[in-house]
Structure formats: C-alpha cells, structure tokens
Amino acid sequence: EPEVTQTPSHQVTQMGQEVILRCVPISNHLYFYWYRQILGQKVEFLVSFYNNEISEKSEIFDDQFSVERPDGSNFTLKIRSTKLEDSAMYFCASRADRGPYEQYFGPGTRLTVT
Amino acid sequence: AQSVTQLDSQVPVFEEAPVELRCNYSSSVSVYLFWYVQYPNQGLQLLLKYLSGSTLVKGINGFEAEFNKSQTSFHLRKPSVHISDTAEYFCAVVNFGNEKLTFGTGTRLTIIP
Numbered sequence: 001e002p003e004v005t006q007t008p009s010h011q012v013t014q015m016g017q018e019v020i021l022r023c024v025p026i027s028n029h030l031y032f033y034w035y036r037q038i039l040g041q042k043v044e045f046l047v048s049f050y051n052n053e054i055s056e057k058s059e060i061f062d063d064q065f066s067v068e069r070p071d072g073s074n075f076t077l078k079i080r081s082t083k084l085e086d087s088a089m090y091f092c093a094s095r096a097d098r099g100p101y102e103q104y105f106g107p108g109t110r111l112t113v114t
Numbered sequence: 115a116q117s118v119t120q121l122d123s124q125v126p127v128f129e130e131a132p133v134e135l136r137c138n139y140s141s142s143v144s145v146y147l148f149w150y151v152q153y154p155n156q157g158l159q160l161l162l163k164y165l166s167g168s169t170l171v172k173g174i175n176g177f178e179a180e181f182n183k184s185q186t187s188f189h190l191r192k193p194s195v196h197i198s199d200t201a202e203y204f205c206a207v208v209n210f211g212n213e214k215l216t217f218g219t220g221t222r223l224t225i226i227p
Contacts, residue, residue, distance in 0.1 A: 031213065042220060043158070043204060048213035056213050091157060093215075100165055101146050101208070103215060107157040 002026045004106035006092050012112045013082055021077045021109045023092030032075045033093040033103060034067065036060070043091065049075065082113045116141040116207050120218035127195050128226045135190040135221045137205030147188040148206040148215070149179055158204065164188060175199070200225050 005024045013019050025032050034046040047057040049067050064080045075094075079086055089110050093103040117140045127133045139145065149161040162173025169181040179190045188205060205218040 033213070033215075035215070043206075043215075043217040045214045045216065050213075058214070100163070102148075102160060102163060104160075105150075105158040 004092055004094055004104050006090075006106040006109050008109060009107065010110045010112070012114065015084060015113055016081050019079050019082055019111065021079075021090050021092075021111070023075045023077075023094075023106055024073055025075055025092065025094030026096075026104055027073070028096060029094035029104070030097040031055075031095045031103075032067075032069070033095075034077045035091045035093065035105075036088040037091065037108075038085075038088045046077075079111075082111075084113050087111060087113045116145060116209050116212075116216050118205050118207050118216055118218035120205055120221050122221050123219065124222045124224065126224045126226055129197060130194045132193050133191065133195050133199075133223065135203050135205075135223065137188045137190065137218060139186050139188065139205070139207045141186075141207060141209055144210045145207045146210070147179075147181060148208075149173065149177070149188075149190050150204045150206060150217075152202045152204065152220075154201070161190070161203070195223070195225050197225050197227065199223060 007022045032049040035043050037043045045058050047061045048055045066078045068076050089108045091108045092106040095103045119138045147164040150158040151161050161177050162171050164171050164181045172178045177192050202220045202222050204220045206215045208215050
C-alpha cells in the first residue's frame with residue numbers, strides 16, 4: 001500500500017539554525033500538508049499546499065517557515081531560524097485530488113531544538 | 115471556525131470490555147469527521163471517517179462511530195477491546211471546501227489485563 005514517508009525520523013539542531021524536513025507524499029496525490037504536535041499536546045495544522053502554492057496557513061506558520069515542492073516527488077518544510085519552542089513532532093500528509101476525502105499521514109519527524 | 119472537544123483525556127478499560135470515546139465538534143458549515151489512532155512512537159493512522167450517507171461508520175480493528183448531527187457528536191466505540199488497542203485516539207474535523215484538519219486534544223486509551 002502506498003504511504004507517505006518522512007526523513008529524518010529525528011533531527012537535533014541548535015537554536016538559531018535552519019532545518020529542512022523532508023516528505024515524499026503518495027505519488028498521485030496533489031494536496032500536501034504539514035502539521036505539528038508539541039509533546040503532550042494536540043496535533044496542529046501548519047499549512048496546506050496545492051498547485052505549487054500555499055492554499056491555507058495557520059497563525060503558527062509565520063515568516064520563519066516556508067514550504068517547497070522542489071521536484072515531482074519531495075515536499076519540504078524549512079524553518080529558517082529555529083527556536084526552542086519549535087521542538088515538536090512534524091507530520092506531513094497528502095491527499096488525492098479525486099475520490100473520498102482522506103489525508104494520509106507520514107510517520108513524523110521529531111525535531112529537538114537545544 | 116471549527117473546533118473539536120474530546121472530554122476524556124484518559125480512559126482505562128478492562129480487556130474484553132466495551133469502550134466509548136467521546137467527541138463533539140462545532141462548525142457553522144457541513145463537515146467531514148475522522149478518528150485517527152496514534153500508537154506509541156508512531157504516526158497517525160486513520161481508523162474511520164464520516165463523509166456522507168449512513169451515520170454509522172465502521173473502521174479498522176473492529177471500531178465504529180456514529181455521526182449525530184443534532185448533538186454534533188461523533189463518538190467512537192468498540193464492543194470488546196484488546197491489549198493492542200492501547201494508544202492515543204484523536205477525533206478530527208474538516209469543513210467542506212477547507213483543507214485544514216482540526217484535531218481534538220486526544221484520548222489515551224489504556225487496556226487493563
């Protein structure tokens with residue numbers, strides 16, 4: 001069964017450094033998303049991406065965040081200057097353009113900012 | 115804006131007993147509803163979804179949920195739980211024509227042998 005993959009599974013970085021989290025969505029999907037889950041808290045929407053542009057973003061997704069689909073298979077989330085409060089599990093998701101609505105989630109990247 | 119309330123943060127249940135995890139939502143428009151499960155140190159897996167049609171939906175691992183529009187609820191049930199059901203369960207909602215999934219705070223289901 002096709003699945004969303006994410007790399008790395010765990011990333012440790014120092015405050016102020018830039019990080020790029022990578023995702024490979026399911027191949028025929030056209031909608032892409034990033035969510036995050038701070039330890040012990042609920043999953044929060046960050047951004048949705050369709051047709052090579054952001055279709056919706058949350059208040060959390062400020063200027064330090066950016067997303068990109070650099071080629072036909074990858075979808076990335078960049079955090080320009082990480083803060084301690086960016087420590088969280090980041091989930092990528094994707095969905096098809098047609099058929100029943102369902103967002104498929106990847107296994108997540110645990111980001112630790114020290 | 116939509117919101118989801120999961121009143122029970124933790125639910126302990128004896129093995130083979132039935133369980134109900136409660137979910138209420140709020141939205142000014144029509145919605146799709148979902149239950150996701152998160153096993154320890156893993157990602158989110160879809161258990162079941164309500165898009166339209168029959169209000170009783172069946173999912174994987176013997177779970178089912180009932181959509182009640184008048185009570186704005188989407189409670190998850192299983193008639194007999196197993197140790198392997200130990201996990202965090204999240205209810206989620208998305209408005210028609212929207213892309214943002216809004217999650218509840220989750221319910222930690224603990225199965226007691």
